[in-house]
Amino acid sequence: MSLLRVNNLRVVFETPYGQVKAVDGVSFEIERGEVVGLVGESGSGKSTLGLSIMKLLPPNARILSGQVIYNGVDLLRLKEDELRKIRGKEISMIFQDPMTTLNPTMRVGEHIAEALMYHYNMDKEEAWRIAKEVLESVGIPAERAMDYPHQMSGGMRQRVMIATAIALKPKLIIADEPTSALDVIVQDHILELLKDLRDRNKASIILITHDLSVTADIADRVLIMYAGRILEVGTVEHIYYHPHHPYTQGLLKSIPKLGSKSELYIIPGSPPDMTNPPSGCRFHPRCPYARGICMKEAPPLVKVEKGHLVACWLYIER
Ligand SMILES: Nc1ncnc2c1ncn2[C@@H]1O[C@H](COP(=O)(O)OP(=O)(O)OP(=O)(O)O)[C@@H](O)[C@H]1O
Ligand SMILES: [Mg+2]
Numbered sequence: 001m002s003l004l005r006v007n008n009l010r011v012v013f014e015t016p017y018g019q020v021k022a023v024d025g026v027s028f029e030i031e032r033g034e035v036v037g038l039v040g041e042s043g044s045g046k047s048t049l050g051l052s053i054m055k056l057l058p059p060n061a062r063i064l065s066g067q068v069i070y071n072g073v074d075l076l077r078l079k080e081d082e083l084r085k086i087r088g089k090e091i092s093m094i095f096q097d098p099m100t101t102l103n104p105t106m107r108v109g110e111h112i113a114e115a116l117m118y119h120y121n122m123d124k125e126e127a128w129r130i131a132k133e134v135l136e137s138v139g140i141p142a143e144r145a146m147d148y149p150h151q152m153s154g155g156m157r158q159r160v161m162i163a164t165a166i167a168l169k170p171k172l173i174i175a176d177e178p179t180s181a182l183d184v185i186v187q188d189h190i191l192e193l194l195k196d197l198r199d200r201n202k203a204s205i206i207l208i209t210h211d212l213s214v215t216a217d218i219a220d221r222v223l224i225m226y227a228g229r230i231l232e233v234g235t236v237e238h239i240y241y242h243p244h245h246p247y248t249q250g251l252l253k254s255i256p257k258l259g260s261k262s263e264l265y266i267i268p269g270s271p272p273d274m275t276n277p278p279s280g281c282r283f284h285p286r287c288p289y290a291r292g293i294c295m296k297e298a299p300p301l302v303k304v305e306k307g308h309l310v311a312c313w314l315y316i317e318r
Helices: 047-052 080-086 108-120 124-137 140-146 154-168 184-201 237-242 244-251 292-296
Strands: 004-015 016-030 033-039 060-072 091-094 171-177 204-209 221-228 229-235 302-305 306-311
Touching: 004 047, 016 047, 016 229, 033 047, 033 184, 047 060, 047 091, 047 204, 091 154, 091 229, 108 140, 108 154, 124 140, 124 154, 140 221, 154 184, 171 184, 184 204, 204 306, 221 237, 229 237, 229 244
Parallel strands: 033 204, 033 221, 091 171, 171 204
Antiparallel strands: 004 016, 004 060, 221 229, 229 306, 302 306
């Protein structure tokens, strides 16, 4: 059984301008110890998908349909107090800006220690001992455990979040753009720590990013998301060397290449207005191969080879 299985998830936001169809029929699964990259342009619904799994959506969001089966249990059916036992301990989320999750009035060591006391019934002394230990293991000196989040740099706060995950040993980590606010050296370090977390705890990771190049050396598989739907799924090999969907091909062409003097490719057009998304395949207005059927009907996600799925009429015989 997969660790996580998302079935036909549909999530909308109610706004004064209409309903934003942020996640529209998404299904996928994650195995134990697997790292999956979730890649797509800004507004494609990546964070909404991540937040739905944790049931941490804002009040104007509505889950229209779907299941999020974690270890055989549908998280969407659980009550808030049952979810609280799962958040942090079983599934934890690392955000782009940890200031949103770290309590500004709590010392960073306390943040970790409190979580250990809540989830593992540890006494205070032991919880603090482990908190300092895990902070040191991510390169933060034990004495900085007494710092408040605002006294730390963005990269250090990110490491505090990872240290928390090391301490609580969640089985699934959803990392939402954990490196995008950081410089390249710190970025690499954070990715190394995430890999370490997978190896140490055999954790599964969903790494959310708009940058396809970030997932290349950490992910086992990549999901390509566009306008609330998954357009392509495959191993890193499939996605980087044999991309099938015109959108994936466009994303790959837009990665800057070292030493190349040619101008950077940009996918023409812009992401759709999600209150009124295009009919049929949502990518059709920007697709160089679009034809009649693409405007009328959304293509299903179909297998092109083992483990490689594509939602594009180019690959479906009719
Ligand atoms: N609270 C909200 N109320 C209304 N619309 C929202 C809300 N949050 C997100 N949206 C809309 O839902 C869609 C998906 O947003 P989401 O934040 O999931 O995208 P994303 O892929 O994470 O983008 P980014 O790369 O910029 O983080 C977008 O059209 C966005 O404007
Ligand atoms: Mg986001």
